[in-house]
Amino acid sequence: MQRTYEIMFIVRPDMPEEELDKLIAAFDATIVQGGGVVKSTEKLGRRKLAYMVKKCNDGQFVLLTVLAGGSLVAEIERRLRVSEPVIKFISVRMDEEEKRLAKIKAIRATRKKLSAAPAPPAEPAPSVAAPTEAASA
Amino acid sequence: MTAESTHPRPEGSGPASSGPRQPGARPGGPGGGGRKFFRRKKVCKFCVEKIDGIHYRDVRLLQQFVAERGKIVPRRLTGVCTTHQRSLARAIKQARNIALLPFAARF
Known part of the structure; x- marks a missing residue:
């Protein structure tokens, strides 16, 4: 069962750029080997942490968007835990949320069509409204 | 519609209206109906935008x-609707967890 996950992790701030690239490449390789697909990798740059993590006050954030199964995510998490420069990570399942958003978008699109369609024939609308007012009065 | 929702208590209920009413104490009230406090109707930011x-x-x-100390602000103060408050709290x-927001502000 392939699902979309977002895996974000924080690397120690004193890690040089090339080694960070190497680390990300290694994670990408493990994902591909495990039968997953790396949709995107994004380096979000250095950021100050909201609280101290392993005696670090800031860190380099990396975001992976991955299409993978549950067992593969567990494996990636294990590797993240083991690897020394990674100080914190989180993996979030995104597909349900995406599905929900797509549904909302579709509903909104149909609504817009409905609201756009009766806008040109605006003249008959008051004539409809007038009898109802008369009926209520 | 808004005038109805801003009525906290019905007008006819109080023969014992102890406080002196100051009409027009605050501008911007709907119709200026003699109420001392006018609270703006809160709307859910996520629904509106x-x-x-x-x-x-x-x-x-x-x-x-998030409040200054890092607490999640309750719905009754922000006006966020139930559905969005739930997903907001989760977010x-x-x-x-990923150290983007504090658990508690440090002093």
């Missing part, structure tokens, strides 16, 4: 709903 995905990554957005908790 049509923000549908509340994501743990946009700290700017989440920070508006804030995820952001705390």
Whole structure:
């Protein structure tokens, strides 16, 4: 069962750029080997942490968007835990949320069509409204 | 519609209206109906601005709903609707886990 996950992790701030690239490449390789697909990798740059993590006050954030199964995510998490420069990570399942958003978008699109369609024939609308007012009065 | 919703108590209920009423104490009231306090109707930011995905990554957005000490601000103060408050709380908790938001502010 392939699902979309977002895996974000924080690397120690004193890690040089090339080694960070190497680390990300290694994670990408493990994902591909495990039968997953790396949709995107994004380096979000250095950021100050909201609280101290392993005696670090800031860190380099990396975001992976991955299409993978549950067992593969567990494996990636294990590797993240083991690897020394990674100080914190989180993996979030995104597909349900995406599905929900797509549904909302579709509903909104149909609504817009409905609201756009009766806008040109605006003249008959008051004539409809007038009898109802008369009926209520 | 708004005038109805801003009526906290019916007008006819109080023969014992102890406080002296000051009409027009605050401008901007609907019709200036002699009420001392006029509270603006709160609306859900996410419904009004049509923000549908509340994501743990946009700290700017989440920070508006976190108090100074790092607490999640209750719905009754912010006016966020139930559905959005639930997903907002989830996003804030995820952001705390990845150190984007504090669990508690340090002093």
